[in-house]
Amino acid sequence: xxxxxxxxxxxxxxxxxxxxxxxxxxxxxxxxxxxxxxxxxxxxxxxxxxxxxxxxxxxxxxxxxxxxxxxxxxxxxxxxxxxxxxxxxxxxxxxxxxxxxxxxxxxxxxxxxxxx
Amino acid sequence: xxxxxxxxxxxxxxxxxxxxxxxxxxxxxxxxxxxxxxxxxxxxxxxxxxxxxxxxxxxxxxxxxxxxxxxxxxxxxxxxxxxxxxxxxxxxxxxxxxxxxxxxxxxxxxxxxxx
Numbered sequence: 001x002x003x004x005x006x007x008x009x010x011x012x013x014x015x016x017x018x019x020x021x022x023x024x025x026x027x028x029x030x031x032x033x034x035x036x037x038x039x040x041x042x043x044x045x046x047x048x049x050x051x052x053x054x055x056x057x058x059x060x061x062x063x064x065x066x067x068x069x070x071x072x073x074x075x076x077x078x079x080x081x082x083x084x085x086x087x088x089x090x091x092x093x094x095x096x097x098x099x100x101x102x103x104x105x106x107x108x109x110x111x112x113x114x115x116x
Numbered sequence: 117x118x119x120x121x122x123x124x125x126x127x128x129x130x131x132x133x134x135x136x137x138x139x140x141x142x143x144x145x146x147x148x149x150x151x152x153x154x155x156x157x158x159x160x161x162x163x164x165x166x167x168x169x170x171x172x173x174x175x176x177x178x179x180x181x182x183x184x185x186x187x188x189x190x191x192x193x194x195x196x197x198x199x200x201x202x203x204x205x206x207x208x209x210x211x212x213x214x215x216x217x218x219x220x221x222x223x224x225x226x227x228x229x230x231x
Contacts, residue, residue, distance in 0.1 A: 033218065035220075042224075043153075043206055043224065043225045043227070044222065044224050044225070045159075045208065045210075045222035047219060047220075047221075050218065050219065052218075091158060091159070095212075095220070102147050102149075102164075102212045102220070103149060103161050103164060103212075104149075104159075104161070104210075104212075104220055105161075106158045106159045106160075107158060108157070108158045109157075109158050
């Protein structure tokens, strides 16, 4: 079974600074997807960024980028130029590329606060 | 993308009663998922609902407690039966697979409080 570990329960960053959220996972599969989701107080789950395991290039979405280390099974999220609206809970998630098994496995999440 | 709505958005229920949560998607989807998020916790998958077949439940969740219906490709319901305070959680509907192979979309969630 796959597992996702987020060992930091909370982090804080100064507005306009950069912060990195850590995530590790365990799997025996070679093909899979990794995601970072954001959940603000509204509780709506919002996809931040996605990484396909077969791609060596790290995914980037505007101020959000990942450092994907497949051999180390590490998938960290970097938020640049942090904004007050980035304050939320962030979840790392794993999904098999096997279409018959599309469920997401989530980490415990990390609460990010942004200081003005 | 898929737009998902859930009803009700929140409810307060008495112990021993049941609540049915509805999930409606604006397009036909292969797989629908029901997650539970207990206060301050991560999301835990309850079951996967495929149209035309029985739902597949994860370890620790049973059909008698969480019966699921999936009458068509755009709709599903989750019932929380014989509720206790431990069932107080946010319940989220999600869709993925098929045309959404690379992504999974979530509904806004239903906040349930059991007294």
